[in-house]
Amino acid sequence: MSDKKKGYRDTLNLPKTSFSMKANLVQNEPPMRKEWAKQDIYAKIREAGAGSPLYVLHDGPPYANGDIHMGTVINKVLKDFVVRYKTMTGFDAPFVPGWDCHGLPIESKVVTELGEKAREMSKPEIRKLCHKYASKYIRIQSKQFQQLGIFGDFANPYLTFKPQYEAGILEVFAELVGKGLVRKQLKPIHWSVGCETALAEAELEYKDIESPSIYVNFPVAAESVGKLKELGLAEDGDTNVHFMIWTTTPWTLAANLAIAVHPVLEYVSLRYNKDGKKVVSIVGTDRLEAVVAAAGLKEGEYRTGKPIRGQHLEGLRYVHPYIEKNPTDKDAYMVVCAQYVTTEDGTGLVHTAPGHGVEDYMTGQQYDLAIYSPVGDDGCYDETVPEWLRGKKVLEVDQEIIDHLETKGWLVKQEKLMHSYPHCWRSKIPVIFRATEQWFVSVDKEMPEVGKSLRDMALQSVKDVQWIPAWGQKRIEGMLESRPDWCISRQRSWGLPIPVFVNGKGQTLLTKESVLAVSRHIGRKGSDSWFTDSPKEILGDDFSLPEGFTFNDLKKEENIFDVWFESGCSWYSVAQKAGWPVPVDLYLEGSDQHRGWFQLSLLPALGVAGKAPFKAVLTHGFTVDEKGIKQSKSLGNYVNAQEEVGRYGADILRLWVASVNYQEDIRCNDELIGRTQDAYRKIRNTLRFLLGNLYDFDPAKDGVAYSDMFEIDRWAVQQLQKLIVQTGDAYENFVFHRVFSLIYNFSTVQMSNIYMDILKDRLYCDGAPSMSRRSCQTAMQRILDTLVRILAPILVHTAEEAWSAMKFKSQDLDSVHLAEMPRVDDSIDYKAEDQKWDKIMSLRDEVLRGLEGLRQDKTIASNQEATVTIRCAEETAKLLEGFGLEQFVALCIVSEVKLEKDAGETVVIAEKSTHQKCQRCWNYSPTVGADGEHPDICARCAETVRQSSQ
């Protein structure tokens, strides 16, 4: 490089900025967050928003266990987008993070770590360890959330184990008790043998297991055989007549009390030989083929009779295959009718054990059967079963029962069946259905004042909620329609006690007043006090006990609440108590929460306040791997969120979250997240170019009025207005991936490919204070200031970094996070020139394609070497002349454009320029050599150099 060239380089206005090209996010983000913390930026934001209309996004509490994962990252980042956008559009948008702190997973972890010691420890002692454990993970997760750049009141989160929160739960509970919705029932529920507790639906994991599948003949009682003859299902001389049932849980046969048939479906007698004897089995007509196959009967080895409807079998009696005497105090061993009997599997006759199945229970209620469950908490048979079964574990006894049936001749067929079956999420053991006494919130009981049940109210109220996406409504309606009563009790230590007292006569004390009294006590002393304090201390000396109760024989029950009940009260314990209007504006969680938190918040809120706790509910999907398969550690496709943050930095992860359509499954792996870096770099470099060329621009002094700006600069401002409108619309509708693609396209196409490339000649080569340069700087300043603010909710660190690198800002604020979202400039008609620009830009495309030809055959290297002749029709020529050929030259970054009017189609002829190259601006110009002082540069450059050196 010659000295002369170097000399001209120094006469250029090259970009200068402290905003580095390399982001170094992993190093640079933490100090920025430290600075935010030091300034207490969240408090400043709230302060600035005080008095503005509230917008409340109420955080759903993650479980205080383990590190955060990609799901929680997506969830909290989406929430942060919303809160920040709302803040920047003039709302007071508080964000109070919360944690779900009680429950079985924590207790299990603690008890497992304790090992044998746990057996000797008291509940308060175990609870203390659980508290410590939960607190630890709250600290860990809180830190991890803040590392993502989430803003919120992390100093004062809501925690479900805080006494004030617990008191709130009990206040809600008191109200439900007062409305008569809470009652104790013996009912089959999912029971974890491993954990010895009832399980909620949400605590079940479905896994495929192999179960026995057996066909069993239940002998018809002698007294009913005659009836069967009348019905034509048995013949004279028949002795071995049976009802054939099918089951996959042989252990529940001990609790069998009935056989269910469908009233309308048809049943038929099947005659065949078994073990040398003639036998008859009654089976469903539609299941005949399957039963025959199962029994291994070939054509000619059996015959069938005339079919009759199931309703005619009702009331017929049978003998239990291995239990001699009805163990219950109610009627048993008869045929009943039930609508849920299907012909999809089995025999059409359904083994019914009201103590061990939900449908069985319903049938039992209908026919007044006992809710018989001869199984203890530990999953072992009790004393009421035959001796050979007593004390045995029901989950291990299937084969023994099958063998017994085989020996006695009742077994028709045994097979194996693969099916999905619920398992306990903690112990991983198959769950059993077992009738126990549990506390329920009734969803079908009519409430006295409203005259409606919770279910009716819920189905009505969801119509007034905005569901995003809209199908959320259908989904939750389906769940509400089919959900059973809510079992809210658990038999564990780590939770909020259900405040029930029992007197010596076994009478229960549970009234609105008693619950409120307990609530006051626990609000002061925490829920540990339930286990340590006496009923008198808890209720208070002055509590007036109802008749029949005295403090002398009053005992406390030791059930705790389902954790879903606890989190389901957050709208009250958090939102209402903070003074936020309920319903709050938005709940935002994964789509699994339609059944979970959304539904289980809705029910208490309706019971207590008579209205839904949310105005809108937004849900997101789950992360899957690059093939769309769900992620799990065992499949090896699990993405560790902490590692990703450590590798790329929070802004990359946030940008990735913004880039995907969260309403569907979200494909995610390290590579996909890593690719977001490309987009990040492009956006960052766009900001950098803008910043670098505004180092000497003061909008107040140097700004150019819109009407005086160069056309292309006005175009850029028009494009910016479109961006403001479209991103605003996307943000408003929570369509963040549209915000992302709009910004990314704007940065790439409008800015980088077109505008910034075109601008370089003016910015670098024209005089620093020249009108031409100030014109584009005016546009660039606007673009920068706007882009940074639109980006702020997403790229929280990078936007802040750019903001502090800006010399002049639309708002004189230390942090971009205190700034407002840009608004469209009403004085600019940004659509008016669209048609003209479409034509100009497509002409430009044609020129560029023509130049590519010259480059391919090595005639030219850069576009500046070229002279372009456009042969075109009058109309096009007029357009170009009106636009200004000089402007079009700049637009194409060529040295010269000539027009030739012609009637035909537009033809672009590109040639190598015949002029000399200016050593300063690299354009080829006839004026090079004309200036005596600077013979190797063009006239424009010579003039500029002269002026700036004065």
Place this chain on the structure above:
RNA sequence: GGGCUCGUAGCUCAGUUGGUUUAGAGCGCACGCCUGAUAAGCGUGAGGUCGGAAGUUCGAAUCUUCCCGGGCCCA
């Protein structure tokens, strides 16, 4: 097995109430250029027949049915 839901270029997304002759964009990729945004920048180009099949229609990625493959929730 049931409810809800998804399946457009390698990736991330657009494709309005079915209809502007070759289904769009950006990225990535290939090739080329520049070296005054430089671990940057510019240009050109090649990639999908819309998960599959059948149907409705003058006409379907867009409506219907079935099938295949995912996801969430449940049984």
